[in-house]
Amino acid sequence: MxxxxxxxxxxxxxxxxxxxxxxxxxxxxxxxxxxxxxxxxxxxxxxxxxxxxxxxxxxxxxxxxxxxxxxxxxxxxxxxxxxxxxxxxxxxxxxxxMAPGCNIIASTRLYGGTVTQFSQTIRRFGWSARFVDLDDLAAVEAAIDENTRAIFCESIANPGGYITDLDAVSAVADRAGLxxxxxxxxxxxxxxxxxxxxxxxxxxxxxxxxxxxxxxxxxxxxxxxxxxxxxxxxxxxxxxxxxxxxxxxxxxxxxxxxxxxxxxxxxxxxxxxxxxxxxxxxxxxxIETLSLRMERHVANARRVAEWLEKDPRVSRVTWAGLPSSPYHHRVERICPKGAGALFTFGLRDGYDACVKLVSALELFSHVANLGDTRSLIIHPASTTHRQLSPEQQQAAGAAPDMVRVSIGIENAEDLIADLDQALAAASA
Structure with missing residues (x-):
């Protein structure tokens, strides 16, 4: 077509x-x-x-x-x-x-399973990965050698909703012929x-x-x-x-x-x-309804993120659509229709409060998935990113006091009410 x-x-x-x-x-x-x-x-x-x-x-x-x-x-x-x-x-x-002895440059901000696949599993093929903060373009260029065969990143990183500057990274890749x-x-x-x-x-x-x-x-x-x-x-x-x-x-x-x-x-x-x-x-x-769903996902994410950012029980919210996000300036250029519906937020009461929160929610499903019509939540440090070191968890945006949400297409008011009652239970 x-x-x-x-x-x-x-x-x-x-x-x-x-x-x-x-x-x-x-x-x-x-x-x-x-x-x-x-x-x-x-x-x-x-x-x-x-x-x-x-x-x-x-x-x-x-x-x-x-x-x-x-x-x-x-x-x-x-x-x-x-x-x-x-x-x-x-x-x-x-x-x-790839071939034995070859390597890739991988972003430090990746899904935990991808970090494990690249840091552990691909070594059995004789391949390796070098994890670099892709915001540090000089570090990316310094990590490339004659055996590098690709640069790998996520457009909107899981779990934190970080937006990669694809234009800048692709320019580095082009100069290296990768x-x-x-x-x-x-x-x-x-x-x-x-x-x-x-x-x-x-x-x-x-x-x-x-x-x-x-x-x-x-x-x-x-x-x-x-x-x-x-x-x-x-x-x-x-x-x-x-x-x-x-x-x-x-x-x-x-x-x-x-x-x-x-x-x-x-x-x-x-x-x-x-x-x-x-x-x-x-x-x-x-896929027939992708655009309709994504519009609703993004609209709901905005409502929820803005509400969470104002809540005193929440320490920080990583959704890039918020003006407070250090990646907000990339949204219009990289993701002009919205910053997605995947992000994390931190709880002032730390790890234990995160565990209580995910157990107290009623509408949000506690599952190891994202991108569903249903709103989903998980505590990455104890699940999807638990195999990583504390340093890797921090770099990936999966600190122990953070939970990841994938905002669905339900009524935003109902999602906010569910988070409100669960935050109350987590803070009790």
Whole structure:
């Protein structure tokens, strides 16, 4: 679908056409593992990447393909690869770029599970991560060496709602000849379009706002199609001959779609981090109302954050939409439609009060998720970020006296009343 359509139109129509076999208007769930080939020559062309089509659902599936097209259209990308979770998407994004001995530069302000994946798990592949405060651009440049292959950050960081200066970080990446990978989960393409600020790849946990209802897990990697993978010898998986495809060079052959084709033909083929078609269907339906939901999420977040900031039981509120936030000046440039609905707030009575608060809430659900239509809360220091050191918790915005909220689309007055009674219980 042409990208001249507006966001609200694309979120409904991109990647979808009436089913040619039945006329079904909604994207069908193609619950099948395999697809019949027209003949032996057709099969050979598909396996040789000489023709685009469906082979086996570990690689491609029509329902998943529709979701890939829709998310790529919303992000303004050339293509996308859907996979089984947000964490899978992060590995899928790094897989074509990395080799044993290579490293990435990662923001200190990341979801705790991502910090663990990058500081611990990827070491088993021979990869490593260097965590740097991305506000310190000199430190970012100093951390880059000949083995660095990417810079990774979140547009709106989980848990604190910190907004990354994508323009400044992408300029550093460009000077170093490196791709910038941006996790856009908390912002969604409705609030932030990282490619417009120089990003190379975008990842999402589609589990969150894109699906929006807490029903299925999923992830996606979106490729801008703008990076020159052949400009140096740093990315041989994309620029050099691929033995499994008779010496085919992905970038030379597929141009702007090189990363996307590699992600499917090699990444999904060998890692098997496949999104199931029913999960893709749920996410397609969720995306149809993305803009409507995000507007309400942001409006409610503003109401709640402003109320919390005035409450004497609260020590601080990190929502970047507040004029008191040190990142408020970035909102209009990076997230012009709002600062999201994910943030933290601190309690003057500390850790114990946080534990009491989450137990006393009635409307807010105490869960390890975000981006639901329901309002959610968690105490990161004892849950999602508990595996980090105290120093890492502070750097990530997950101090022991902070709770994280994901503001839903309920009536804001009801959310404020629930927080008020829970704060009273926590302060008793």
């Amino acid at each position: 042409t990208k001249t359509y507006g966001f609200d139109t694309l979120q409904i129509h991109a990647g979808a056409r009436p089913d040619p076999a039945t006329g079904a208007r909604q994207v069908p769930i193609y619950q099948t593992t395999a697809y019949a080939f027209r003949d032996a020559e057709h099969a050979a062309r598909l396996f040789n990447l000489q023709e685009v089509g469906f082979i086996y659902s570990r690689l491609t599936n029509p329902t998943v393909a529709a979701l890939q097209d829709r998310i790529a259209a919303l992000e303004g990308g050339a293509g996308a690869i859907c996979c089984s979770s947000g964490h899978a998407a992060q590995i899928m994004a790094l897989f074509p770029l 791709p910038l990978i941006v996790d856009n989960t908390s912002a969604t393409p409705y609030l932030c379009r990282p490619f417009d600020h120089g990003a190379t790849l975008v990842v999402h946990s589609t589990t969150k706002y894109l699906t929006g209802n807490g029903t299925v897990t999923g992830g996606v990697v979106v490729d801008s199609g703008r990076f020159d993978w052949s400009a140096s010898d740093k990315f041989p998986s994309l620029s050099q001959p691929e033995p499994a495809y008779h010496g085919l060079k992905f970038h030379e052959t597929f141009g702007p779609l090189a990363f996307t084709f590699h992600g499917i033909a090699v990444g999904l083929r060998d890692l098997g981090m496949t999104m199931n078609p029913q999960g893709a269907h749920y996410t397609l339906m969720g």
